[in-house]
Amino acid sequence: xxxxxxxxxxxxxxxxxxxxxxxxxxxxxxxxxxxxxxxxxxxxxxxxxxxxxxxxxxxxxxxxxxxxxxxxxxxxxxxxxxxxxxxxxxxxxxxxxxxxxxxxxxxxxxxxxxxxxxxxxxxxxxxxxxxxxxxxxxxxxxxxxxxxxxxxxxxxxxxxxxxxxxxxxxxxxxxxxxxxxxxxxxxxxxxxxxxxxxxxxxxxxxxxxxxxxxxxxxxxxxxxxxxxxxxxxxxxxxxxxxxxxxxxxxxxxxxxxxxxxxxxxxxxxxxxxxxxxxxxxxxxxxxxxxxxxxxxxxxxxxxxxxxxxxxxxxxxxxxxxxxxxxxxxxxxxxxxxxxxxxxxxxxxxxxx
Numbered sequence: 001x002x003x004x005x006x007x008x009x010x011x012x013x014x015x016x017x018x019x020x021x022x023x024x025x026x027x028x029x030x031x032x033x034x035x036x037x038x039x040x041x042x043x044x045x046x047x048x049x050x051x052x053x054x055x056x057x058x059x060x061x062x063x064x065x066x067x068x069x070x071x072x073x074x075x076x077x078x079x080x081x082x083x084x085x086x087x088x089x090x091x092x093x094x095x096x097x098x099x100x101x102x103x104x105x106x107x108x109x110x111x112x113x114x115x116x117x118x119x120x121x122x123x124x125x126x127x128x129x130x131x132x133x134x135x136x137x138x139x140x141x142x143x144x145x146x147x148x149x150x151x152x153x154x155x156x157x158x159x160x161x162x163x164x165x166x167x168x169x170x171x172x173x174x175x176x177x178x179x180x181x182x183x184x185x186x187x188x189x190x191x192x193x194x195x196x197x198x199x200x201x202x203x204x205x206x207x208x209x210x211x212x213x214x215x216x217x218x219x220x221x222x223x224x225x226x227x228x229x230x231x232x233x234x235x236x237x238x239x240x241x242x243x244x245x246x247x248x249x250x251x252x253x254x255x256x257x258x259x260x261x262x263x264x265x266x267x268x269x270x271x272x273x274x275x276x277x278x279x280x281x282x283x284x285x286x287x288x289x290x291x292x293x294x295x296x297x298x299x300x301x302x303x304x305x306x307x308x309x310x311x312x313x314x315x316x317x318x319x320x321x322x323x324x325x326x327x328x329x330x331x332x333x334x335x336x337x338x339x340x341x342x343x344x345x346x347x348x349x350x351x352x
Contacts, residue, residue, distance in 0.1 A: 006059065006075050007130040007152035013052045014127040018159050018246070020045030021123070021166055025250045028110055046092065052126055053085045077133030084125025091118035111167050124163050131156035135228050147232055154235045157221055158242050164217050165243060166250075171210040174244050174262050175251045178207035179306065179322060181314035182256035204317070208325050212332050215298045219333040223294060223340040226282055233278040236297070237270030257313030265308045269301035276300065284341050294337035298329035 020041070027041040056078060063073045074082055095115035110116060134153035169175040177183060185199040225231055244266035248259035255262045273296075280286075282293035306322045309315050315322065 003075070004149065004152065006078075007133055007156075009055060010052065010078075010081070010127075010129050011152045011155045013048065013055060014130075014156070014159050017045070017048035017052055017123070018127065018162050020048045021163070022246045022250050025166060025169070028106075029250060029253075049085075049088060049092070049123075049126075053089070056082050056085055056126075056129075075133060077131075077136050078129040080125045080132065081127075081129035084122045086122075088119055088122030088126065091115050091122055095119060108170055111170065117167070120163055120167050124160055127159035127163070128156055131160065147234075150229060150232055150235070153225075153229075154231075154238065157225060158239050161217065161221055161239065162243050162246055165214070165247060168213065168217070169247065169251065171206070171213050172247065173207060173210050173214060173302075173305065174255070174266065175247050176210075176254045177256060177262065177309060178203055178210070179315040179317045180256045180309050181316050184316035200316075204321060208321075208328070211302065211325050211329050215329040215332045216336065219294055219298060219336050222297070223290070223336055226290065226293075227284055227340055230281065230283055231277060233274045236273040236277060237267065240266040240270040240273070240301075257309070261308065261312050265305050268308065269304040272300040272304060273297045287341050287344075290341055291334055291337045294333040295330040296333075298333045299326055302326045302329050 024039075024041040024045050027039060056074070059075060059078075060073045060082070064070070095113075098113065098115045130152040134150070134156075165172055165175070183203065185203050222231070222236070241263065244263055248255050248262045252259045276293060276296050280289040280293050280296075282290040284290065303326055306315065306317075306326065
């Protein structure tokens with residue numbers, strides 16, 4: 001068992017698994033009386049995990065029965081997924097004991113629980129199996145420029161992004177639309193140690209930091225993928241729409257003017273980014289196009305973000321605030337491009 005067929009099995013089951021993660025997150029935000037480990041939402045999450053674990057372990061057993069050695073008993077790229085199963089299983093047992101001993105965490109503390117962070121690590125290793133398999137697979141085994149070949153890797157990357165955004169949801173501009181008029185704070189002055197500021201300024205600081213953080217996460221993944229393949233137009237729209245839909249499903253009460261508007265932002269931003277991808281054809285070999293792409297994607301995405309919020313509900317930010325945030329997001333993407341594709345030296349290093 002292996003190849004694209006196995007990738008698709010893991011990708012489909014990973015959708016169940018990641019869906020369970022966000023469903024459990026929804027429960028923590030919408031069911032205040034949640035005080036037990038044994039919930040319907042945990043059932044969805046852990047049944048998805050057990051099914052994935054069964055497929056991975058079953059693949060090892062099947063390949064061993066066919067005579068393959070232990071060192072080659074799992075499909076290429078899935079070795080770390082099996083390690084992820086072990087980490088997740090151990091963390092799940094630890095999480096149950098943690099909850100029984102200390103209760104159910106509330107708000108931000110749930111995202112920083114040691115057992116939850118271990119679950120995130122294990123889950124990330126599991127769902128990125130198809131991405132690693134595609135990375136290591138020879139192009140002769142499947143043309144990476146074809147959608148049918150590249151789609152499992154793209155979905156795997158979406159799942160990884162969704163794990164990261166789940167655990168950074170408190171600092172995500174699509175998880176809380178800070179600039180929206182409905183989030184406009186009062187003029188209360190906050191007196192902090194060594195600092196006097198307003199609540200409005202604190203909101204702006206949090207919002208700008210969230211934009212820059214999520215730009216780094218998004219562009220880091222996209223630029224990494226471009227080191228290996230020319231991404232297919234449509235992949236960025238798919239990534240943004242799926243990830244944003246999960247986010248606003250979980251945090252629907254925190255995204256005025258509403259989840260549909262935020263998903264519309266992701267759709268329009270994704271289409272704009274895919275158009276840029278189609279026009280520029282960025283790659284490691286085309287560094288100028290890569291750098292323009294790295295700058296342009298976050299710029300286009302946040303132009304759409306602010307203009308859509310402005311038209312469909314209004315924003316309370318000043319012109320310098322929202323335009324400057326867009327420019328800084330583009331700068332973050334541009335700087336990341338130099339990590340993925342460093343400047344070429346004009347002098348040969350050979351013989352030194």
